[in-house]
Amino acid sequence: MSLDLRIPMGMMFTLVGAILAAFGFATRGSAIYAASLGINANFWWGLVLLVFGLTMLQLGRRGQKRLASLPPEPVDETRSRLGH
Amino acid sequence: MLNLTSVDWLIMLLYFVFVLGIGFALKRYMKTSKDFFQAGRALPAWICGLAFISANLGAQEVIGMGASGAKYGLETAHFYGIGAIPAMIFVGIFMMPFYYGSKARSVPEFLRMRFDEKTRALNACSFAVMTVFSSGISMYAMARLIQALHVFDGLFYTLGWPQQGIFTFSIVLSAIIVLAYIFLGGLTSAIYNEVLQFFLIIAGFLPLVLLGLKNIGGWSGLKASVPMAYMHEWKGVAHASTNPMGIEIIGLGMGLGFVLGSGYWCTDFLVIQTAMASKNMESARRVPLIAAVPKIFFPFLVILPGLLAIGLPTPHTKTVERNINGMIVRDTTVVPQNVEEGRGLVPAKINPVTGKPMYMADGQPLLDYDMATPNMLLHFFPTGILGLGLTALLASFMSGMAGNVTAFNTVFTYDLYQSYIHKGGSDRHYMAVGRWATVGGILLSIGTAYAAINFNNIMDTLQLVFSFVNAPLFATFLLGMFWKRATGHGAFAGLIAGTGAAMLHHGLTLPIEANPGIHGGWLTVVHHYPSDMAQNFWGAIFAFGTNFIVTVVVSLATKAKPESELVGLVHSLTPKPPRAHDVWWKSPEAFAIAVLLMAVALNIFFY
Numbered sequence: 001m002s003l004d005l006r007i008p009m010g011m012m013f014t015l016v017g018a019i020l021a022a023f024g025f026a027t028r029g030s031a032i033y034a035a036s037l038g039i040n041a042n043f044w045w046g047l048v049l050l051v052f053g054l055t056m057l058q059l060g061r062r063g064q065k066r067l068a069s070l071p072p073e074p075v076d077e078t079r080s081r082l083g084h
Numbered sequence: 085m086l087n088l089t090s091v092d093w094l095i096m097l098l099y100f101v102f103v104l105g106i107g108f109a110l111k112r113y114m115k116t117s118k119d120f121f122q123a124g125r126a127l128p129a130w131i132c133g134l135a136f137i138s139a140n141l142g143a144q145e146v147i148g149m150g151a152s153g154a155k156y157g158l159e160t161a162h163f164y165g166i167g168a169i170p171a172m173i174f175v176g177i178f179m180m181p182f183y184y185g186s187k188a189r190s191v192p193e194f195l196r197m198r199f200d201e202k203t204r205a206l207n208a209c210s211f212a213v214m215t216v217f218s219s220g221i222s223m224y225a226m227a228r229l230i231q232a233l234h235v236f237d238g239l240f241y242t243l244g245w246p247q248q249g250i251f252t253f254s255i256v257l258s259a260i261i262v263l264a265y266i267f268l269g270g271l272t273s274a275i276y277n278e279v280l281q282f283f284l285i286i287a288g289f290l291p292l293v294l295l296g297l298k299n300i301g302g303w304s305g306l307k308a309s310v311p312m313a314y315m316h317e318w319k320g321v322a323h324a325s326t327n328p329m330g331i332e333i334i335g336l337g338m339g340l341g342f343v344l345g346s347g348y349w350c351t352d353f354l355v356i357q358t359a360m361a362s363k364n365m366e367s368a369r370r371v372p373l374i375a376a377v378p379k380i381f382f383p384f385l386v387i388l389p390g391l392l393a394i395g396l397p398t399p400h401t402k403t404v405e406r407n408i409n410g411m412i413v414r415d416t417t418v419v420p421q422n423v424e425e426g427r428g429l430v431p432a433k434i435n436p437v438t439g440k441p442m443y444m445a446d447g448q449p450l451l452d453y454d455m456a457t458p459n460m461l462l463h464f465f466p467t468g469i470l471g472l473g474l475t476a477l478l479a480s481f482m483s484g485m486a487g488n489v490t491a492f493n494t495v496f497t498y499d500l501y502q503s504y505i506h507k508g509g510s511d512r513h514y515m516a517v518g519r520w521a522t523v524g525g526i527l528l529s530i531g532t533a534y535a536a537i538n539f540n541n542i543m544d545t546l547q548l549v550f551s552f553v554n555a556p557l558f559a560t561f562l563l564g565m566f567w568k569r570a571t572g573h574g575a576f577a578g579l580i581a582g583t584g585a586a587m588l589h590h591g592l593t594l595p596i597e598a599n600p601g602i603h604g605g606w607l608t609v610v611h612h613y614p615s616d617m618a619q620n621f622w623g624a625i626f627a628f629g630t631n632f633i634v635t636v637v638v639s640l641a642t643k644a645k646p647e648s649e650l651v652g653l654v655h656s657l658t659p660k661p662p663r664a665h666d667v668w669w670k671s672p673e674a675f676a677i678a679v680l681l682m683a684v685a686l687n688i689f690f691y
Contacts, residue, residue: 008105008109009280012280013287019094020468045472046468052283
């Protein structure tokens with residue numbers, strides 16, 4: 001399968017994280033954070049998701065680069081190793 | 085009550101765009117029916133592993149485990165520690181070599197190879213019916229929750245649409261999205277979206293648990309605010325009267341661990357299909373083991389919110405008087421009666437006819453435990469992250485549906501259509517049939533969801549029927565894979581007898597404080613159980629035992645298949661899978677032992 005899931009997943013979490021963090025930053029000190037015990041849940045959790053998303057994206061890109069430089073691997077590994 | 089702003093909608097929309105985007109991106113890889121139904125058998129183990137638990141992480145899991153955590157406390161974690169993890173290890177180490185190695189395309193097809201046509205037909209038919217109904221139940225539960233949380237109320241108000249349309253809108257929206265991505269990308273698409281949803285659940289629920297724990301004063305604060313018995317997983321389990329679930333150790337270990345847990349994780353094509361989609365035998369065996377690792381930690385994510393909801397203080401109507409520059413301002417927070425009557429954040433159930441809270445026989449309010457987790461989301465999350473939490477909840481409902489739908493289209497196409505309706509068609513033809521089976525399956529699910537509105541009991545009845553069909557299954561697979569003498573006639577007779585035994589047991593027993601009828605005792609009551617959970621576990625034990633005995637007896641009286649036909653299907657006749665790894669600690673067996681030790685450590689911690 002040549003669509004590496006980590007790339008769309010990384011993109012989604014990067015976007016969601018960025019939106020949350022930006023919204024959290026814009027609303028810092030707002031009364032809405034009374035619910036989350038005075039913690040700016042949007043900003044901090046947004047940052048966490050942003051880091052997660054970017055990591056996934058990076059891993060996915062690296063995986064694809066490696067895949068491009070390697071010859072296609074046999075699908076059924078166990079069978080290919082039977083000859084050893 | 086619920087005030088969603090554009091950030092919340094943006095996050096929800098973004099998720100839907102990605103879900104559909106993945107479907108469209110995968111469309112061009114769907115060339116053969118193998119690509120569509122089996123994801124080409126080419127996915128990496130970690131993706132299949134996360135999809136393996138995610139397929140089960142539907143509505144029943146996320147809402148139900150929270151509800152159970154609020155009702156029974158940490159004892160709920162037994163569903164993981166006893167129910168899931170040993171079974172996941174067992175299926176990975178011992179059963180996957182036969183599922184994957186037999187090259188069967190579905191679990192019913194495996195039954196045909198091992199036993200005979202009629203056993204397969206029985207399993208395929210009952211499985212196809214159950215998946216359709218399950219996804220219908222998931223849809224219904226989602227639409228009800230959306231209504232209860234007033235998610236779309238504001239949107240409907242702004243657009244000037246009638247509020248009664250919310251139920252239909254929720255069902256149609258989820259149906260279209262699930263249909264679109266499966267129609268386009270088949271099993272790969274379902275698996276990819278299950279993985280996406282896995283991470284989304286963590287993203288949505290981890291901050292909830294952290295905030296809840298902080299509010300209640302950490303672990304020690306939680307201990308102080310709930311009854312002692314709620315915080316122990318094992319203490320008091322020796323006797324039914326000393327633990328909240330009312331189950332003793334034998335019923336728990338045998339019923340949940342050996343029969344129900346194994347029956348689900350080891351035989352249900354809904355989860356097995358993800359493992360069968362991986363790229364080689366080694367990966368396929370590793371899939372359930374990879375899945376077991378996050379599963380060990382899932383109690384923190386899904387059970388704890390319910391426990392926290394019970395432990396937090398109950399909101400009451402109160403008036404705060406403030407003096408602003410000599411002007412006295414009174415702020416009154418009005419709390420509905422059913423919330424005030426509840427415990428913690430778990431409200432009392434409202435009678436849909438009178439609109440008043442409902443009470444039990446002893447005058448205590450009847451609690452609506454299903455609202456425990458959703459109420460935690462509303463309580464702690466400000467707008468923004470609230471959108472993320474709700475999206476996670478919706479995602480869990482949709483992936484629960486999607487798993488059922490892909491299992492349905494595969495079993496329908498391969499085990500019913502190709503076997504009994506139209507043999508020898510082209511591969512393109514079967515792929516088209518699979519796509520249209522997806523449409524049909526979803527339409528039938530919608531029908532079930534609407535039937536559930538009109539017939540109050542339909543959900544309970546269906547769950548009950550499923551339990552009758554599922555309880556004996558594990559015995560058939562166990563005997564089939566590990567006893568070469570087991571025959572097709574034996575398996576078929578055993579399955580029927582096991583289901584009959586489950587029904588008979590249910591008809592003759594009743595949990596205390598229940599009336600005969602849907603809860604049991606519809607023949608006559610010969611035994612009372614301390615709880616419905618105990619009745620459930622013991623029913624499974626009887627069904628399993630009956631199936632086991634009948635299969636053995638009938639097998640011995642009938643002619644077995646020649647051994648040459650059973651190679652790759654039965655343990656003693658199958659050569660050991662070749663070792664594809666160089667060092668012992670990379671083997672699935674070593675991995676399994678590590679997972680087991682981790683699970684034991686966690687159980688000791690929660691003793």
